[in-house]
Amino acid sequence: MSLSATDATTLERRRAYYARIAEHGLTPLWEVLGALVPPQPRPKAVAQHWRYAELREHVLEAGRVITAAEAERRVLILENPGLQGQSCITPSLYAGLQLILPGEVAPAHRHTQSALRLVLDGEGAYTAVDGERTTMRRGDFIITPAWTFHDHGNPGDQPVVWLDGLDIPTVRFFDAGFAEKLAAESQTAIRPEGDALARYGSNLLPMDYAPAPAAPTKVFVYPHAKTRAAMQAIAAAGHPDPHLAHKLRYVNPATGASPMPTIGACTQWLPAGFETQPLRSTDATVHVCLEGSGEAYIDERTTFRFAENDVFVVPSWQSLRLRANRDTMLFSFSDRPMQQALGLWREQRL
Ligand code: GTQ
Numbered sequence: 001m002s003l004s005a006t007d008a009t010t011l012e013r014r015r016a017y018y019a020r021i022a023e024h025g026l027t028p029l030w031e032v033l034g035a036l037v038p039p040q041p042r043p044k045a046v047a048q049h050w051r052y053a054e055l056r057e058h059v060l061e062a063g064r065v066i067t068a069a070e071a072e073r074r075v076l077i078l079e080n081p082g083l084q085g086q087s088c089i090t091p092s093l094y095a096g097l098q099l100i101l102p103g104e105v106a107p108a109h110r111h112t113q114s115a116l117r118l119v120l121d122g123e124g125a126y127t128a129v130d131g132e133r134t135t136m137r138r139g140d141f142i143i144t145p146a147w148t149f150h151d152h153g154n155p156g157d158q159p160v161v162w163l164d165g166l167d168i169p170t171v172r173f174f175d176a177g178f179a180e181k182l183a184a185e186s187q188t189a190i191r192p193e194g195d196a197l198a199r200y201g202s203n204l205l206p207m208d209y210a211p212a213p214a215a216p217t218k219v220f221v222y223p224h225a226k227t228r229a230a231m232q233a234i235a236a237a238g239h240p241d242p243h244l245a246h247k248l249r250y251v252n253p254a255t256g257a258s259p260m261p262t263i264g265a266c267t268q269w270l271p272a273g274f275e276t277q278p279l280r281s282t283d284a285t286v287h288v289c290l291e292g293s294g295e296a297y298i299d300e301r302t303t304f305r306f307a308e309n310d311v312f313v314v315p316s317w318q319s320l321r322l323r324a325n326r327d328t329m330l331f332s333f334s335d336r337p338m339q340q341a342l343g344l345w346r347e348q349r350l
Pocket of ligand 1: 073075095096098111115150164166
């Protein structure tokens with residue numbers, strides 16, 4: 001007897017059976033097998049575009065609603081509409097826009113979640129990581145690896161907004177979250193600004209430094225000016241990849257691995273007029289437009305016309321095709337290093 005022809009008596013008998021076994025903490029696999037082991041990814045996350053020009057006033061309004069000290073972190077979460085109530089932009093990653101006003105401090109704490117920052121708007125704030133400050137300039141990519149103390153402050157005269165990316169949903173999935181506050185509001189500087197970059201990010205390493213393979217980098221700022229100069233030189237050399245134009249990944253310079261074990265980040269340069277071929281991969285990816293503008297075609301169904309500081313997310317296994325109106329620079333991040341470590345990551349060039 002085929003399943004579709006299952007008669008009412010059989011269905012009723014099954015329902016009663018399911019009810020009885022439920023009392024023993026049992027449920028039937030055959031009712032859910034197709035959903036549990038799909039032939040290919042079926043993301044609940046959806047493609048979504050956040051236009052900074054529309055968000056900016058709402059972010060600034062948060063500054064009149066609550067202080068940075070009271071909020072601890074004054075952030076508007078970019079929540080994927082397909083994952084409502086979960087504070088996720090992808091199943092494994094979180095993103096938000098953090099605001100810090102002149103004179104404010106976001107107090108020092110640490111947690112097992114890893115974080116990245118991408119500075120978008122305003123200048124003059126700093127992030128301090130493990131006793132060293134870095135001044136936040138637009139486009140700078142800054143990381144705070146798991147369990148490093150960090151605080152943010154703004155001694156300048158402009159509101160400063162940056163994008164936060166954290167592995168909060170991943171740590172929640174493992175129930176492995178720990179956090180604590182530092183007794184003091186801000187960390188005491190124990191090294192001068194630029195020290196980590198000089199020691200670990202200058203094609204040099206201290207003589208006795210031997211990091212474990214998955215250790216996060218001690219370089220906690222990747223200055224935009226350096227990345228942009230590199231990308232311009234690479235673009236000037238020509239030969240863009242048909243699917244990527246010019247795309248490179250940020251690395252831990254001591255190991256060649258991603259800067260942090262759970263989150264990978266990339267920078268991409270698309271010459272004016274360039275159109276990529278569609279590409280899909282299993283790592284849902286958050287993109288941020290740092291410069292230029294263009295269009296993103298997701299699965300050849302959804303079109304996003306993005307401008308500077310816009311954020312858009314591409315779900316797992318949905319294709320991305322990009323078109324640049326002008327020379328365009330994108331930043332992106334995803335859980336690719338985790339998927340690769342677990343042997344899960346797949347990519348398809350279409
Ligand atoms: O800056 O430490 O967006 O702990 C969310 C949680 C930022 C931070 C967020 C955090 C932080």
